[in-house]
Amino acid sequence: MKLLEEKIFIDPVIQDLIDQNDYASAVDHLFESQLRSWLLMKTNYDALKNIQTKSFWFDGFKFKVQFNPGRIISTSAIVDNNTISNRPCFLCVKNLPEEQKGIILRENFILLCNPFPIFKKHFTIASLSHESQRIAEYFGEFLELSKLLSPRYTLIYNGPNCGASAPDHLHFQAGTKQFIPIENDIQQIKNDFGKIVQKNECITTSFINDGLRKIIFIESGDKSLIEKSFRKIFRIYEEVSSTEPEPMMNLLCNYDKEFGWSLIIFLRSKHRPDCFFKNDPDKILISPAAIDLGGLVISPRKEDFVRLDKDLLQQIINEVSIDQKAFSLIEEKVKAEVI
Helix, strand or coil, X not given: CHHHHHHECCCHHHHHHHHCCCHHHHHHHHHHHHHHHXXXXXXXXXXXXXXXXXXXXXXXXXXXXXXXXXXXXXXXXXXXXXXHHCCXXXXXXXXXXXXXXXXXXXXXXXXXXXXXXCCCCEEEEEECCCCCCCCHHXXXXXXXXXXXXXXXXXXXXXXXXXXXXXXXXXXXXEEECCCCHHHHHHHHHHXXXXXXXXXXXXXXXXXXXXXXXXXXXXXXXXXXXXXXXXXXXXXHHHHHCCCCCCCCEEEEEEEECCCEEEEEEEEECCCCCHHHHCCCCCCXXXXXXXXXXXXXXXXXXXXXXXXXXXXXXXXXXXXXXXXXXXXXXXXXXXXXXXX
């Protein structure tokens, strides 16, 4: 308990904002305070301002590639069981850097500034207990946290076998809203490539194959309905998939006061593309997770950033996404069980 108390950022401004239930502003205040007091964080956010990007247009939607050397540890993280069990967990409160402070969210989570950013403001939301990265039991919390930070931040979940660099510790990420290209493109992508399998005045569920990704997109203002729909999809995907400990997926979630939740589910076939494991010069160090599949691909090596073109990008995203046969099977089963 003492360790946790030492890590909670105590500030009258933050406390006043939390009392008003304005968590997005409280998070902004934490960010600015940490930026002033934590040199590593300031250095990396300053570097982010001058980062190189390039863009590729596909059929009505965009992918960006971000050359970000600061993300090489996360991109190349070794996440086999033996490695994980023999290293201290960097998300446990007792192992956090001395300078790092956080805000408690919904009693069971601590929000921390991410010192190795992709977004203009990038956060990790870690469970206060050391428990495995699993979405099924905590999907409701995921939705609530999304709503809590909704005015300015998007919530992110990476599965334990497809992007989570700490698969042994439950955590989410939050980043600047509408920074990931698909957040701006999803409605157009749904119109161009989507099949609506469920629609009424309370919820819409669409299956989307845009030529690169296999996406399930759920829109609803009713938390209980979106939870019920997700549980059904999760169960069906689990039946179709052979992966453990959970079917491979990445999630992006936004909340809007008028329209409710927008949940984007990326269905996966593998963690990393074959080129990740090759030797140079054929190696490309890209490890797609939710942000990458959302259209912001992180490239920590300059040679890969230079080499990546539209064809290579499409090949990588296609390779890690579930195949059309399995996707169609899931769609058929979901249709047969429409709420």
